Amino acid sequence: MSALPTPLAHLIQELVKLPGIGEKTATRLAFHLLRTERRDVELLANALLEMRDGTRLCRVCFGLSVDETCALCEDPQRDATVICVVERPPDLIALERSRQFRGRYHVLHGCLAPLDGVGPEELRITELLRRLEDGTVREVLLATNPTVEGEATALYLSKLLTPLGLRVTRIARGVPMGSDLEYSDQVTLARALEGRREVE
C-alpha cells in the first residue's frame, strides 16, 4: 500500500508521460499543484483542452493556426514572393522570434527519413509545389534543420525546385553566436569555414 492518495498517484502517472519529466519532477509538480488554488489548477486544465481543441493547421502553410488560414498567411504586410520552408511548427516560431524574416512560411511536418519510412509523399511537398504554381513566389528559403535528415531534405527540395526557375536558398550554417570555437564540433567548423564571407 502506497502512502500516496490515488488521485495524486494518478496525476503523477499522467505527468510522467511528458517528455523530460521523470518521477521526481512529476511528484514535485503534483505537490506544488496540490498547494495551488483550485482556480489556478482549473486554468491549467482548461488551457490544456483549449490548446488541443482551438489549434489546427493553416490550410495554406500548414503552420499552427486558430482559424482556417493563419495570421501570417493572412497578413498583407508579409512578402508573398519568398517562402521559408521549415520542418515543424516550432521551427517557424523560432524563426519568427528572430524578427529577421518578413516573407511567408511552409511547414513540411517532418523531414525525409527513409529508414523511418518517411518519403517525400509523407511531407507537405505537393502542397508547396501547388503554392508555387501561380508564379508569385520567386524565392524558396530552405530552413530545414542542419541535421543529416534536414540537409537531405533541403538537397531533395533544391533539386526539385531549381528547375522551376526559382531562387532556392539555404540558411547559413556555422558557429552559433555566443559559442566558443574551442568547443565547436568539427562539422560545424567545417561549415563555418566553407561558408565564409567577405567582411563588409
Place this chain on the structure above:
Amino acid sequence: MSALPTPLAHLIQELVKLPGIGEKTATRLAFHLLRTERRDVELLANALLEMRDGTRLCRVCFGLSVDETCALCEDPQRDATVICVVERPPDLIALERSRQFRGRYHVLHGCLAPLDGVGPEELRITELLRRLEDGTVREVLLATNPTVEGEATALYLSKLLTPLGLRVTRIARGVPMGSDLEYSDQVTLARALEGRREVE
C-alpha cells in the same frame, strides 16, 4: 504579433507558473501536448482536477487522504505507539518509501520560521498533543528536515514532549548513502562524527 496561436501561448503561460518550468521547457511541453492524442490530454486535465478535488487532509494525522481518515491511520497493522512527526506530506511519502517505519505519522504542515511569521500556533502541534493524551503513544520520532528551521522545530518539540514522559527521538543525520566524504559539507561531516556508533 507572435506566430504562436493564442491557445498555445495561453497554455505556455500556465505551464510557466509551475516550479522549475521555464519558457523553453513550457514551449517544449506545449508542442508535445499538441501532438498528443486528445484523449491523453483529457486524461491529464482530468487528473489535475481530480487530484485537487479528491485529496484532503486526514483528520487524525493531517497527511494526505482520499477519505476523512487516511489509510495509514486506519491500518490496524501499524504500530499505534510510535508517531513520526514530519513537516510536510511529501516527507511522509518519502519515509514510507523506505519501508522502514511501521508506526503512525503526524504532519505539522510547516516548520518554525519566526522570520516568516511561522510560530508554533501555525503548525499542527495542538493536534499532536491531543493525540498523545490517551497514553497509547510511547515514542515520538522527530523527522523534521535537517535544516536550520527543521532542527529548531525538533528542538522546540523535544522540549515540549520530554516532560510528558515520552521517548522523544530524532532521525540520524550523517553522510548520505552513496555519497563521497570528499564532497560532503562540513556540517554533515560534523554530524556524522558526532553521531557515530559502535560497529556491530
